[in-house]
Amino acid sequence: MIKIKFFALIAVFSAVICSSSTALAENAKPTGLENPLKTEMQALDSAFKNLITSLMLNNLSAIEEPFHEVHKAKHKTEEALERKEIVLPKNNDKVAEFIKIDHEFHHQLEVLIKASGKGDLKKVQKVTHELLDTCIQCHTKFRNL
């Protein structure tokens, strides 16, 4: 009886050690191997936060600049998608739908940039709401929000 308990304990310990060493290996990944989709999302996140502040303060000319980074990152994501290097956290078998939402999203971004260039506050406000809805829609479907 004691022997069985002892072996069970060893099994638990080795499981813990194994899982912590994989966690370490993942953290040790060099940044050059970052997932390009995550890199794009991080750029998008800061561009979007800047958009909210600029909209709030009616400073529309400040909206465009951070989206240039998103645009560059988008090309890297597209290349990685073509090479099938991107694994979506959820519904990875529905990549075609992901690409469709992504295309529409980037089209809406262009509408946004044009409207901000014209100083069209109403349009910027409307498109910002639509974009936010799409962030949530896509995360619900492909990221577990």
Ligand code: HEC
């Ligand atoms: C076409 C789909 C799609 C759209 C649109 C989208 N996202 Fe994402 N986003 C994803 C997916 C998929 C992930 C998960 C990537 C992963 O973990 O591999 C993600 C992850 C993220 C992350 C976490 C990145 C990280 O380092 O783990 C942030 C932040 C983010 N998105 C912000 C946004 C914002 C802000 C918007 C809207 C302005 C947005 N996303 C629109 C698909 C999308």
